[in-house]
Amino acid sequence: MKEFNDIVKDIKNKTFKPIYTFDGEEPYYIDLLTNLFENSALESHEKDFNQTIFYGKDTEWTDVVNECRSYPSFAEKRLVIIKEATQMKDFVKLESYFENPSASTILVIAYKYKKLDGRSKSTTLLKKKGVYATSDKLKDYQISPWILSYCKEHKIKINATNAELLATYLGTDLQKIVNELEKVSINIKEGDEITEELIERYIGISKDYNIFQYPTALFEKDAERSFKIANYFMANVKEHPLIVVTATLYAQFSKLYQYHYVSHLQQGEIASALKIGPYFVKDYMSASKKYNLTQTINAIHLIREYNLNAVGMNVARNDIDLLKEMTAKILAL
Numbered sequence: 001m002k003e004f005n006d007i008v009k010d011i012k013n014k015t016f017k018p019i020y021t022f023d024g025e026e027p028y029y030i031d032l033l034t035n036l037f038e039n040s041a042l043e044s045h046e047k048d049f050n051q052t053i054f055y056g057k058d059t060e061w062t063d064v065v066n067e068c069r070s071y072p073s074f075a076e077k078r079l080v081i082i083k084e085a086t087q088m089k090d091f092v093k094l095e096s097y098f099e100n101p102s103a104s105t106i107l108v109i110a111y112k113y114k115k116l117d118g119r120s121k122s123t124t125l126l127k128k129k130g131v132y133a134t135s136d137k138l139k140d141y142q143i144s145p146w147i148l149s150y151c152k153e154h155k156i157k158i159n160a161t162n163a164e165l166l167a168t169y170l171g172t173d174l175q176k177i178v179n180e181l182e183k184v185s186i187n188i189k190e191g192d193e194i195t196e197e198l199i200e201r202y203i204g205i206s207k208d209y210n211i212f213q214y215p216t217a218l219f220e221k222d223a224e225r226s227f228k229i230a231n232y233f234m235a236n237v238k239e240h241p242l243i244v245v246t247a248t249l250y251a252q253f254s255k256l257y258q259y260h261y262v263s264h265l266q267q268g269e270i271a272s273a274l275k276i277g278p279y280f281v282k283d284y285m286s287a288s289k290k291y292n293l294t295q296t297i298n299a300i301h302l303i304r305e306y307n308l309n310a311v312g313m314n315v316a317r318n319d320i321d322l323l324k325e326m327t328a329k330i331l332a333l
Contacts, residue, residue: 001029003133008033010131011040016077018101019130023111028174029135034110038081041106046075053081056088065097068105078105085111091122098125138174140251141275143167147177148277156185157193160279165196168212168248169205206232211245215252219287223331230327234320242323246307253291253299259284260293295333302329 010016022030042051052067064082072078085091101107115134116123126132138146144160144167151158170177184194184202196207209232217225233240255274262273271278291299306326
């Protein structure tokens with residue numbers, strides 16, 4: 001959310017707009033900003049008489065308007081927050097208030113998991129009369145840079161490889177990622193780096209046998225390490241189902257396929273084309289020497305075939321046999 005820092009500055013400086021609306025599919029920033037308003041917009045002694053929190057499902061639009069139109073008691077501002085606003089049945093009826101909001105009230109609307117209709121009069125008014133910010137879900141390739149940025153901002157040391165490891169395992173749920181980072185950081189001294197060993201100890205991701213190391217071993221055509229990781233997956237099928245392994249592998253070999261067509265470009269341009277950090281370009285450069293374009297295409301076809309097998313198409317064998325077979329065939333290319 002690009003407006004995040006500006007909104008935080010508003011709260012810190014106590015320079016408020018009459019309405020703040022946060023919508024979008026990514027709840028992390030919406031929750032963070034809503035909590036900041038709840039905890040910091042008013043002084044502690046002002047909250048009892050001037051802060052009201054509504055929950056969309058149980059809220060009547062008239063109650064919101066009445067609270068917003070009320071004058072603050074022994075304070076300059078009132079704070080009215082609508083949480084879970086997506087569940088408010090008559091939300092559109094607040095338009096009359098949006099047209100002429102009270103200058104002495106801060107209305108915060110947390111419209112999580114959805115976007116407001118950009119064509120509606122309500123949305124037009126919210127943008128015109130206050131601050132409107134959308135929190136979009138990040139793409140897979142954006143998670144690793146986000147982790148690096150978050151860690152830098154919070155003075156947590158972590159390298160690009162371990163950020164990518166966390167991104168691969170934890171997915172796109174930002175709150176989950178933050179929770180796991182906090183789990184590690186509270187157990188280390190200030191200034192210490194989050195290492196593979198710490199990730200394994202506190203988050204449970206094996207530093208040697210993980211879904212991030214598996215494609216790396218195959219890229220290097222390191223048969224011993226590839227089969228060691230595959231055997232680990234086979235012994236822990238519930239944590240490492242074949243469908244997840246093939247999906248991750250497909251993504252990596254697809255990037256290698258792209259690399260073959262952009263290898264003549266500068267490092268930054270390659271990173272942009274592949275949607276990876278510049279520090280990972282060398283991995284694809286090295287892999288391209290092990291798998292030429294034809295071999296890469298054949299690997300992708302193999303992975304797609306085993307992905308179909310993983311969902312039960314064209315085969316009746318179990319994941320254990322299939323993973324071992326796929327590993328051998330890719331290494332043989």
